[in-house]
Amino acid sequence: MxxxxxxxxxxxxxxxxxxxxxxxxxxxxxxxxxxxxxxxxxxxxxxxxxxxxxxxxxxxxxxxxxxxxxxxxxxxxxxTLKGVRYLLEKEGHSISQSIITNIGTGTSIHYMDGNSHQRVGGTGVGGGTLIGLATIMTGISDFDEIKSNAFEGSRDGIDLLVKDIYQGMDTPIDGNLTASNFGKVGITEQREFDQNDVLATTQGLIGEVISTLSIQLAEQHNTDHIVYIGSTLIDNIQLKKVIEHYTILKKHKPIFLQDCGxxxxxxxxxxxxxxxxx
Ligand SMILES: Nc1ncnc2c1ncn2[C@@H]1O[C@H](COP(=O)(O)OP(=O)(O)OP(=O)(O)O)[C@@H](O)[C@H]1O
Ligand SMILES: [Mg+2]
Missing domain, CATH: 3.30.420.40 (ATPase, nucleotide binding domain)
Incomplete structure (x- = not known):
């Protein structure tokens, strides 16, 4: 054969x-x-x-x-779309309409409707950005090390949340949303940061940019589901959590495929x- x-x-x-x-x-x-x-x-x-x-x-x-x-x-x-359709079926997801977000070196976003599909957007922020920023800021360039260190880190001391700005007041939007990725650094005195925290915050930035753009495109195309793929997500618990949290918060349904890469x-x-x- x-x-x-x-x-x-x-x-x-x-x-x-x-x-x-x-x-x-x-x-x-x-x-x-x-x-x-x-x-x-x-x-x-x-x-x-x-x-x-x-x-x-x-x-x-x-x-x-x-x-x-x-x-x-x-x-x-x-x-990519042929592969996504195959994996969706194999992994038991019966959807025919969705946004497909491929987080590769860069990020490419598609709209799938039955057998047709079109590219609807993208951003240069992707897995290459993760490796690039991690290397420059912490000296760590190994993907596995970046992932496991980011998982141990915390974004609390670096990201500025909406509730950090609206202190003692009602917030106009969910207070736990990020008001400014890395925004706390510019308005506080702290100048030394834990490497794991820097990596966690970098993944936060990347995940939020990508999911925000994907959600806007899902809204434009009236579709609930967003399938996130690309090797950047492989065993990347923290990045998936960031993306899942944002997508669900904005009332969309994230799907992660096992063989995402x-x-x-x-x-x-x-x-x-x-x-x-x-
Ligand atoms: N073994 C690995 N070595 C390096 N990067 C890895 C590895 N495994 C996963 N990654 C992550 O996955 C990203 C590449 O993802 P993917 O393979 O989907 O992209 P690509 O197909 O090479 O790029 P593009 O589709 O943009 O041309 C890397 O930027 C890195 O963040
Ligand atoms: Mg690719």
Whole structure:
């Protein structure tokens, strides 16, 4: 039986989705600046006949793979949406209309309605921003370390809440909302901050920017659900909490997918299967 693989080569990470003869899905990831690892992986899996390829670094990966295998290219947003539809069904979510927010290196936002979809927005604030700000501010650049340290941190001494401004008064909006991310720093004397607190606050900023934009787009398109995907969310408890809290507060329904980083790779794989009418 022919075997195929889907590859999504993004700004930071290259994701592989491979299905063996027993129809078991294997998901693997490599840094996009070490593309030779993809070539080596393929050399170890000679049974793979065809590659479904997507993502912004497709041409660079094509150069590395040369004419090793037959390649079927699919536009990134098409692949992502195919993968999201597959994962929604697999993970038991029966929704057909939703905002899809992909928190990759940057963030891209889509509106899905049945089988159609369109890109409706985006922001340069994403997983790359997290790594960039964390590295500059704390010297920590490892994603796993950033996540676990952020989980231990507190935003209380750095973010300015609405209730911090409206002291002793009724607040015009929910007092627990962030009035200004990092805003307490400019109006207090403290100049030394705990690294974990800085990381937690950075994730707070990123999560709130992304969810606020996603919520506005959900309102514009009259849709309740927002599906958040992208490798930035992988095992990232604190970031998910920030996004979930804001989304629910604004009366929308957040959905997090288990295999959140692999929508594009899975979509590129599904695309070949469809091509072969399997
Ligand atoms: N092993 C890892 N190494 C580095 N970053 C990681 C890792 N795992 C998760 N991340 C986080 O995920 C982000 C990349 O997410 P994702 O793989 O969805 O983006 P991408 O597809 O590479 O980028 P884009 O879609 O914007 O081109 C990184 O910026 C980082 O925050
Ligand atoms: Mg991507």
């Amino acid at each position: 022919s075997t195929w693989i889907g590859i999504d080569t993004g700004g930071t990470l290259t994701k592989l989705a491979y299905m063996n003869d027993q129809q078991e899905l294997t998901l693997t990831v490599f840094p996009s600046n070490e593309m030779h690892l993809v070539r080596e992986w393929l050399e170890k899996h000679p049974q793979v006949e065809e590659i479904g390829l997507t993502g912004g670094r497709t041409e660079q990966l094509r150069d590395v793979l040369k004419t090793m295998k037959s390649i079927q290219y699919i536009v990134e947003f098409e692949a 692999f929508s594009g790779a899975i979509g590129a794989l599904i695309n070949i299967r469809e091509h072969h009418k399997i």
